[in-house]
Amino acid sequence: MPFRSRSVPPRSQSVRPRSPIRRLRAAPAAVAAACCGLLVLPSSAGAADAPGTDSAHAPRIHDIQGRTRLSPFAGREVTGVPGIVTGVRDFGAARGFWLQDPHPDHDRATSEGIYVYTGGKSPGVEAGDALRVSGKVQEYYPGGKEAGNQSVTELSGATWRTTGHRSRGRLPRAVRLTARSVPEAYAPDADGSSIENRPLRPGRYALDRYESLEGMRVSVRDVRVTGPTSRYHDLWVTTDPDQHPTPRGGTLYGSYRDRNGARLKVSSLLPLDTHPFPEADVGDALRGTTEGPLDYEQYGGYTLRATALGEHRDNGLERERTREQRRNELAVATYNVENLSPASEPAKFERLAEGLVTNLSSPDIVTVEEVQDDSGPRDDGTVGADRTLAKLTEAVREAGGPSYAWRQIDPEDKADGGQPGGNIRVAFLYNPARVSFTDRPGGDATTPVRVREQDGEPALSASPGRIAPRDAAWEDSRKPLAGEFRFRGRTVFVIANHFSSKGGDQPMEGRFQPPARHSEQQRVAQAEVVNGFVRTLRDVDPKAVVVAGGDFNDFPFSPALRTLRSGHALTSPLDRLPRDERYGYVYNGNSQALDHLLTSPGAGRPEYDIVHLNAEFADQISDHDPAVVRITRH
Template identity: 35%
Template structure:
């Protein structure tokens, strides 16, 4: 397990109160950063915000390498800095660095050090880590949660706003940032809100309170900010804290009887499981990001007394979360009986057990495993996963984490049985999680790659869609992709591919994917498959299509030369000028930083088949399902809607001119079958083949344990009547995956136009289309 992912808190060696008293001014903080951009890094800097009149003499900045946690380069003195424009009583001092002077992350950090040599602020980008040298020794960095990449525009930076750190935008070096009007809370919103260890609240008198009174019936404690004294049994210990639970509780199912006591990784707990302890500390609500729920904690804690040791632990509560709704009221009321988000809050920190546990995805690289109670879960698919549906977002799915087991998770796959899993309930990175306190054993559920029953025939055209996840020439996965295409997809006539990269992957100066396609074609032949050819276009500009920097992902087609001819391949006219209005009222390009839809016209049995290959805007930036924002944001749906509406307009125009045309829209739409984007794509012209499957079997990928359909094939009426369709599960749910998507496969009867049977199928499809349009007009 990558434990850096768990290091969330900051310890600061000088208290804010003392620093404020000594200087009579608000403390400085890191306000803006630039470290990476397109091409050679240029104009790197770190900006400090400081209240007017504050003297930075003797203060310094140190850069930290997340690989090992030590410093790199020389500390930079902040003495004698010149300040930029004043705003709301603050000035801005920028420290310039040479090209490549600030490392490009994954992760790296910056420490702001006071004139006494003590650590004042320690932030990081692209992950968190522990400092191992200098002023940040033993301190966990605070990940700011945003990053720059090698495709970040020159002249852009990461900036602190009123709501936290923001994605790259035009630099405001030496002045207030975009969306920034507040400054006195700069440390808090900048990722420095929790000061860790201490004396239990700065000497304030402690309020006696039972744990369940501290927790209360809600997502936040009514005692937040107060210094309390409480007691309980230690039920679990981690490297940076421990959980205590009242042994009897208050009998109220809406209030948790347990709480997390945070000590910090540099001050590991000295208590043991089974100790009855009396502690004192400050009630804190901790959240890593603004869109996440808070975890109620006792910070600045001290153990007043270990009353006794070796006590029996409170009985574990069997988890019985609601199975349909995560939230029904925008967090307006607290309803553990109906809302999953409220249910898990009601047992936060408590000992719980997941009975009949079954894995619904494979163990991930962080040692996390998603599971359900197989006896009570709803929406289960036939391979042992749990599928997202329009009215069911699977609140009963829970993340099992190995933090309390020192990274000892089993390597499980979808459908594996896990028995009963006991631990304590926590929340991290947007997920409620069960921190297992007892070893978890997986029993093989028999998951196996599927072989589709759909095969080509003289009168049947087979078409696949496959997102091959950043495939470039020389990729070690290519041989296996070739085997999948031949042995599991039965060598489709046409394959619509997404996420094909340049020949040199993420290297610079290349826009061609000719070798990437050639390698895949050769791999298919090596696997015993037929000869394929390419029908594709390269992007029109570097880093214009999103994805990994310099990878220039694009859509493309492979087609069997023994069965299919290509007539034309092109981008849809006008994609580069089409616009939409974002929620802020700003007009933007529909396909900016996204993939232009690629149109291929093919000939099969003397008939034209037009295929539009799509890869819509990603869902990046979406809130987690268990977010503080309810209902959740789904990552710029208005942009996906605009893209899909544009494609529909193209198809509608084609079908208006040729009502019987064979038209297919396929690809990674990054939208669920029930979302508006798919309705806009279908319009009155297309039928989604997902409707041929039961709702729980509609999935092509898994994200955080939830099976979901992001990839789709939609067809015109002339093809729908004869369609066969399959989600071919080769990657989702497996420990070993070639891609984070499964391929889709469909076939259609396309006999020569002179055959009466073909004419009948076309007529049936047109009748179906007519009936749909009539029903929509009458609705």
């Protein structure tokens, strides 16, 4: 009997490239050319065997998937596995298709779907094709096994033949994901060990529910967007609108326990030239049905690869504006400007300036994070950032704002982490018409600033000066910058911070549960240094006014923030906001707070505002929202 056979190499365990793949989708004509010559056999041939295969003994997909996250067939060759093609990825370096058995077993823990990896080759199949596939079963770990992600059970080095064809309308029915079908509990607790050998409990845990559907067609209907469209053409939705909602349509990550399993990532298998991916903001909706195979990827975990996308409904999310500070109020803001350099697009400078002037109402002092050197990411030994800051302050003036001055200290080359070659650092912007800066010489990349007593009041040995720049806590991380300001006759100490990133932490949706936060130890050590410095200021004057602002890369409930507040050295005015408003960053569909402005008791009870103008929007100019604190000086 004639048949069509394809042979592809096994998948390597290298990391799939992220950014370019999503832009290399084949046009429909190319897909049609790849599929031409498909031999469709009559329905009576649907049970025909591959050469040398006894179909009575061929494993079914649910046999291959098994009842845990690891296949009992891993590393073995299987032959004649039957199924229907439900989705095709015919772009990028990780091409392949999803195969689903239309005759499921009665075990909710065993998936009926599997991915067939074809490497860089066009799969040459279409949704609805009935196939018998032979190949090697393997567990593919996106990002490499050491990254901590869960594995994808798949067939590689596969050959197959077409045994029939079904119309798209007769594909296996998609499993509907709803608030009731996805458990509230996120994952089993394995004391930090791997859960991949544990029997799945899809009725108990969200991650187990998703794993039991790996490779199968799933659907969501009338869902709210909780993570905006990224430059990689994906977004996040929630299947449970009542799961920790924010007032603007997001889902709040309010504790390590509240991981919000109703979140689901959505990307598209449809050609972008004929089916543009929606440009959605948080709070928008995908109306109608979005459906496709359920995959797992390195950045975000379980992902619905849409073969049908719901209609994008824009709910008109608006960027916020904070009020202008009064004459007797000192407004201190923090803003992560995300790798800003002269190489950045002019539009970025313009929009940052508009945000500072219009949305933030021209704060008196701004701690700015991720200011790059004057050559940007070009690694040429440059460390100065005067051109970067001059372009930013000039853009502010052109936007109708104040003539900001700035203070900063150049880092040592390649010593502070961040984008290679960029030499990111923190800096102060300030409005000389409202505040003055007390310049004291002696601050450089390696000399620690000290607190000394001067006329009975605390003063800095250097202003600006770096706090303990040689301390091991700041290895490969930005060093905090302390500055001495004067407002209405009173000294105000401001500390600009950018703590170490969360890089290296185990993923929330990974196989180790609960995930280890390896990076946390360094941030706690950094918090101890800053807390100690603030205590030294307050030892001289318990009523000293101190503001520590910046991107602390950690949550209000984290050990690092608790350490910053220890001994009542600093408090978090953020805590006085309604709980569902405590966020300024959106990651994997979770609204969370990484940027903070902490104040000493001498600052009284400041007013705090997070100004939502970036993180919830697809056209964000930075991935962080700025925040502002207003301190009243009587």
